[in-house]
Amino acid sequence: xxxxxxxxxxxxxxxxxxKAIKHSLELLGYEGIDDIRQGKxxxxxxxxxxxxxxxxxxxxxxxxxxxxxPIIEDFRVEIEK
Amino acid sequence: xxxGVIVFPGSNCDHDAYHVISKHVGQPVDFIWHRDTELxxxxxxxxxxxxxxxxxxxxxxLARFSPVMNSVxxxxxxxxxxxxxxxxxxxxxxxxxxxxxxxxxRELHFVxxxxxxxxxxxxxxxxxELKPGSLLSLPIAHAEGNYVCDDQTLAELQRDDRIIFRYCxxxxxxxxxxxxxxxxxxxxxxxxxxxxxxxxxxxxERACEDLLGSSDGREVFRSLAxxxxxxx
Numbered sequence: 001x002x003x004x005x006x007x008x009x010x011x012x013x014x015x016x017x018x019k020a021i022k023h024s025l026e027l028l029g030y031e032g033i034d035d036i037r038q039g040k041x042x043x044x045x046x047x048x049x050x051x052x053x054x055x056x057x058x059x060x061x062x063x064x065x066x067x068x069x070p071i072i073e074d075f076r077v078e079i080e081k
Numbered sequence: 082x083x084x085g086v087i088v089f090p091g092s093n094c095d096h097d098a099y100h101v102i103s104k105h106v107g108q109p110v111d112f113i114w115h116r117d118t119e120l121x122x123x124x125x126x127x128x129x130x131x132x133x134x135x136x137x138x139x140x141x142x143l144a145r146f147s148p149v150m151n152s153v154x155x156x157x158x159x160x161x162x163x164x165x166x167x168x169x170x171x172x173x174x175x176x177x178x179x180x181x182x183x184x185x186x187r188e189l190h191f192v193x194x195x196x197x198x199x200x201x202x203x204x205x206x207x208x209x210e211l212k213p214g215s216l217l218s219l220p221i222a223h224a225e226g227n228y229v230c231d232d233q234t235l236a237e238l239q240r241d242d243r244i245i246f247r248y249c250x251x252x253x254x255x256x257x258x259x260x261x262x263x264x265x266x267x268x269x270x271x272x273x274x275x276x277x278x279x280x281x282x283x284x285x286e287r288a289c290e291d292l293l294g295s296s297d298g299r300e301v302f303r304s305l306a307x308x309x310x311x312x313x
Contacts (some may be wrong), residue, residue: 009184013229016185016263066146069139069175071182072229 001046003059004078007068008039042067055079082309084110085123087153087169089144094130094166097286102127105289105299106306115147124309125162126153128169130222130284140183140225141171150176162206162305163278167223170270170280179273179280180238181230183223187263191224195294196261198246198269198283199253205245205272206308207279207301216253217246217297219283221261226282228264228271238271246270246281 009015015037022036044062046055056079063075084102088095095112102110113120115133120126133144144150150172157163157178165173173179186192195218200211211217230238238244246269250259260267262282270281285298 012231013184014187014263016187016189016227020189066142067138069142069182071174071180071231072184 001048001050001052001055002080003044003046003055004080005042005044005059005063005067006039006076006078007042007063007073008037008075009072010074013072040067052079052081082108082124082306082313083122084108085113085120085126086110087113087115087126087128087149089115089131089133089147091133091135092129092131092168094168094284094286097284098127098129098166101286101289101298101302106302108306113149115144115149118148118152120149120152120156123156123161125164125305126156127286128153128163128165128172129286130167130169133168133172136225139175141168141173141175144168144172145176154178157273157278160275160277162308164207164305165278165280166284166286167221167226167282170282171225173278173280178278179271180234181228181265181271183225183282184227184229185225186223186227186261191222192226192261193220193222194261195220196283197249197251197253197259199249199255201244201247202242202272204242205276205279207272207305208245210304210307211300214253216249216251217283217285217288217300218295219285219288219298220294221283223262223282226262226264228262228268228282230265235266238268239266241274243272243274243276244268244270245272245279246283
């Protein structure tokens, strides 16, 4: 079983890296890009015998406690069997 | 009085802090490995600059789980003095000992420069011997020094006189140009509610000898030592 954890900066927090990437893409001629926000993606391999609910609970706990900083970041968890 | 300098894997200003305490403050100082948990007998603890755990995940995010950090929390809760410099400031924020967070510099680059900071409050054990409004020339060297916090936290910091240092120009004006990393309200250093934990991005320990371009940082350590001497 796999937990996919996406960590992104809260909308209220400026993202200078996302802004720089957007700027570079525009210089390269890519059009129609309104905004880019950079985040982090984690794949957490979990014990296959866990129920989906238990796996989600565990992944959300580690995403909240370690992988994200709740002051500046949000997270989202997807469980894949 | 006895000082401890905490050493994480990746700390690199630990020796600078040790040198300043032993040479300029003239007091006993030990290195404390991050897996040690005994802080009894110390009067002040310095969390030095560097790249603890290679800045993996987020700057300071993994150091906060080192065994010594629970001891640092207890140490601070008892009213003892904790000074976090640069990566030490990042660790204190990640550990929840100081509010807010430090994110990537506004201009993205690692900034290594001497900057001016204005002393905004002398009501701390680390700044009481400084002049309010005086300027210190201190080096900064970081990529994640951009201080952020929510509106409520900022209002609280301002109201309670907990912004201790702000980036300013050579005349002492708080300007956007002088804000080397984009920090909210030009914040370079803050303290906790109880005022015994201070975190700052600039390096006072690297500015204690004229040979190094500035000795302004000495005043911070002189204040710190003065506080401990008065309490003894």
